[in-house]
Amino acid sequence: MRLGDLLRQLDSRLLPPLARGMTRLGHGRPRLRLLTTVALLCSAAVLVTAVWAADRRPPGDQTVGEVTRVGVVQGESIPGYLEATRGELRSLVAAGAADPAQPTYALVTMSAYLAPDRLTPVLTGIGVSEVFARLWRPGTQTEIVRIPALRLPDDVVAGMSEVAARKDREARDYQERAAGVTGDGPQEQELRRFYSSGARVADEEATAYRARCSCVYAAVVRGEPATLERIAARPEVRAVDPAPEVQRLDRTVFTPPLPEQKDVARPPADVSLPVIDGDGTDGPDTGGEPDPAVPTSSAGPPADSPVAPPVVVTPGPGGPGATEPPSTLDPPPNPTAGSPPVEIPSDRPPVEAPPVDLANTGESGGA
16 A cells, blocks of 8 residues: 555544544643644654555566676677686586576577577577577678577577568668669768668578578577586587576676677677778778688688677567667768677668567577
């Protein structure tokens, strides 16, 4: 019951009898003493009621507004992060040996990009909630997508098909916008190139996801510490970051390191986006980074190749760790490199197509 309701009930029960008593007493010293006593009693009642109401915990979710972050941050040492995850996992396993072990969420990072059918032997024996995927291209900024994956590999394949359909719409939208740019000035030429580059990358992503590409590089799982330790020992797994503090996936931001990040979590510039040099001529925005050769194997990129930060897809309202995409297609006047993956928007002009509703926060499943 709310404080205001309690006070209103006190008024309705106390005031009528007091009014009748005051009428009988009339005037004089007895009435003054009665008024003083009543005032003190009312003050005490209000104080006791307020303290009682404050001690009660309000109903509802007390975690509203809280966000938990799991993974790497910009500028963090990748070897340091990997060593820290190993230490946390050892501590969790040791604690579980003494007390009954409780299942916990964890972020599993792969050592290379994997195809959907390769996930089953890697994540067998543990519950999977979702996976992270992106199409790797040398010096190209591509989008990170989060795919619910209670059943492997079927859910991942279905999610990739939905992403491919969205990327087809995105490519057409970019092409229409590029065709709609009129004029031959430097700004119009640059804007047209931005849209054309976006169309090309979106078309490549659509083709790759439709072919069930080797694009998955991380997964959110849930299991007991001993099971997490077995997962971490598999050769395809780079790190298992246990997160016992995670209670709700829709209020958790996961930032797994990309397989090609080896020293520090810092994305280079997107060399696929041409810019206008100071002398008015065209030039690639290399950001001091050489463009690595395109890998010939579908297993993933070279280990030491740089990659631009991917865009985070919004998996729908209430989705886990969702961030809102920009609402405009116009590119920034001076595009620069962004922050670590997942937590920042891309420099590539986003498409105003509605995001694929891939939200799913299930806690169990897997192969």
